[in-house]
Amino acid sequence: MSRLYDGCLRVADWWLARSRVELLAAGAVLVLIVVSINQFVLRDFPNSGDEYVYLYQAQTLSHGRVWNDPPNEPQSFAFNYIVYSGKRAFGSFPVGWPLVLAGASWVVLMLSLKARLEC
Numbered sequence: 001m002s003r004l005y006d007g008c009l010r011v012a013d014w015w016l017a018r019s020r021v022e023l024l025a026a027g028a029v030l031v032l033i034v035v036s037i038n039q040f041v042l043r044d045f046p047n048s049g050d051e052y053v054y055l056y057q058a059q060t061l062s063h064g065r066v067w068n069d070p071p072n073e074p075q076s077f078a079f080n081y082i083v084y085s086g087k088r089a090f091g092s093f094p095v096g097w098p099l100v101l102a103g104a105s106w107v108v109l110m111l112s113l114k115a116r117l118e119c
Helices: 002-016 020-041 049-062 096-118
Strands: 082-085 088-091
Touching: 049 088, 049 096
Parallel strands: none
Antiparallel strands: 082 088
16 A cells, blocks of 8 residues: 555656646647547447447437437347337436537537638
């Protein structure tokens, strides 16, 4: 346990000895590493059930709906966290994060439309 504590103190000392410019540069490098892993290793794929359902809900919300019509054979498209109830199919998570994702996709759409109109 004392080695862990000593390691934390060494990290804190290293952190405090750095200037803001060095910390900003380290933060930028860290962001580039994370984005590179997302793009080149994971290939920007939602690789867990909750990520997929967040995107499903975000797309549904961005189309102005809270639920979708279920497929003709819902048992063929069974997926964790997507609920088929009567004539509705919807994600089982709260809509907070999917709403943020839907807003972000709307902003990206508006920026791309603006860029196309300026050309």
